[in-house]
Amino acid sequence: MMLGVKTSGTALACSHFLSPRAFPPTAVTLRHLNPYCSYRSIKMSAEQIVEHVVLFKAKPDADPSKLAAMVNNLNSLTSLNQVVHLSSGPLIRDRSSSFSFTHLLHSRYKTKSDLADYSAHPDHVSVVKQYVLPMVDDIMAVDWVPIEFSGPTGVPPGSAMRLTFLKLKENLGENEKSQVLSAVGGIKEKFPGIEQLTVGENFSPGRAKGFSLASIAVFKGVDELEALESQTELANEQKEKVKDFLDGVVVVDYAVLPTQSASL
Numbered sequence: 001m002m003l004g005v006k007t008s009g010t011a012l013a014c015s016h017f018l019s020p021r022a023f024p025p026t027a028v029t030l031r032h033l034n035p036y037c038s039y040r041s042i043k044m045s046a047e048q049i050v051e052h053v054v055l056f057k058a059k060p061d062a063d064p065s066k067l068a069a070m071v072n073n074l075n076s077l078t079s080l081n082q083v084v085h086l087s088s089g090p091l092i093r094d095r096s097s098s099f100s101f102t103h104l105l106h107s108r109y110k111t112k113s114d115l116a117d118y119s120a121h122p123d124h125v126s127v128v129k130q131y132v133l134p135m136v137d138d139i140m141a142v143d144w145v146p147i148e149f150s151g152p153t154g155v156p157p158g159s160a161m162r163l164t165f166l167k168l169k170e171n172l173g174e175n176e177k178s179q180v181l182s183a184v185g186g187i188k189e190k191f192p193g194i195e196q197l198t199v200g201e202n203f204s205p206g207r208a209k210g211f212s213l214a215s216i217a218v219f220k221g222v223d224e225l226e227a228l229e230s231q232t233e234l235a236n237e238q239k240e241k242v243k244d245f246l247d248g249v250v251v252v253d254y255a256v257l258p259t260q261s262a263s264l
Contacts, residue, residue, distance in 0.1 A: 049084065049108045049149055050115050051198055051216065053163060055252065056103040057138035067103070070131045074105050075257075080121055082114040083107055085154040087256045092160070092222065095251040101140070104254050106161070106216070108153055112203070115143065140165075140250070141207040142214045144200030147185060151196040157258045159195075160225035161218050165211040167248035176245050177201075177213070183242050184215050191217075191231065193224045211250060222255050 058067055067090075074088035086107040094101045109115045118124055142165055155161065164184070168177060181199060188197045196218040202208050219225045 048145060049110065049153055049198075050112055050143065050145055051200065051214070052105075052107045052109065052115055052143050053141065053214070053216075054105040055099075055101040055140045055250075056105075056132070056136045057100055058102040058135055059137050062135050066131075066135055070135050071103065073127045073131045077107075077118075077124055077127060080118055080123060082109055082118040082121070084109055087155060089254070089257045092225075092253040092255055095253070096249070098248070099138070099140070099250060101138070101250075101252060103136075104163070104252065106155070106163075106254070112143075112145075139207070140209050140211070141204060142202045142211060143204040144198075144202050144214050146198035146200045147181065149198055155196075155218055155256050157256050158221055159218055159256045160220075160222045161216055161254045161256070162225060162228075163252050163254065164215045164217075165208070165250040166213040166246055167209075167211045168213065169245060169247045172245060180213060180242050180245050184213070187217070191228065193219055193227055195220055211248070225253060225255075 071088050071090070075086065077083065078086040084107075086105070088103070088105040090103050091101060107118075109118065166180065166184075168180070181201070185197070185199045188194045194217045197215065199215040200213070202212050202214055205212065
């Protein structure tokens with residue numbers, strides 16, 4: 001959902017599975033990393049989609065019935081012709097220390113033009129004005145074209161997702177950025193519970209609070225997502241490879257609702 005509001009080589013890293021506490025705001029240098037392929041040399045998938053994610057922070061005094069109406073009306077937008085996939089609902093958890101997001105919308109499109117048409121559609125505009133803006137205190141939105149994409153364009157009901165958004169340190173070059181992209185893109189090999197992974201660079205910086213890289217890891221269900229907690233040692237080992245490049249990280253977990261209705 002695009003909202004018309006102003007808001008404040010070998011792949012070795014696993015920032016999907018890190019708490020933001022893993023990145024203290026201390027000065028670090030770029031070191032202990034081997035060269036990776038150039039970002040521009042990464043081959044795009046023959047099949048292309050556009051990922052669109054919006055994170056919402058509900059007002060603390062929001063009426064639960066009105067939050068349910070917000071979710072239900074957001075999910076109704078799946079009927080728009082431009083939409084390939086759309087799901088909205090409450091988060092399982094927000095692992096970020098600097099934000100307190102409560103809800104999410106994830107949708108997919110065939111092209112950036114389709115995403116723009118969805119944003120301008122009267123039904124979308126109406127849902128945003130009537131059901132979303134009165135209920136939320138904060139919004140963050142990120143859009144990206146995955147560097148590689150395979151598997152179904154729809155995320156099956158009952159699936160679980162871990163979504164990660166990375167803020168790079170200032171003045172990093174393309175080489176450092178490509179190292180992070182390549183590292184995050186390789187985590188599927190490290191964590192076989194991931195059924196689908198998309199990674200890319202945000203193309204809507206004005207609404208993303210400075211977070212420029214994004215990824216979604218899709219799991220069969222919540223149990224498979226929760227199983228990651230037993231792999232802390234591997235995650236900690238992997239995070240060391242890229243943490244010196246990062247100035248912040250947002251990680252949220254979400255389960256695709258089995259129906260288009262929500263009980264909040």
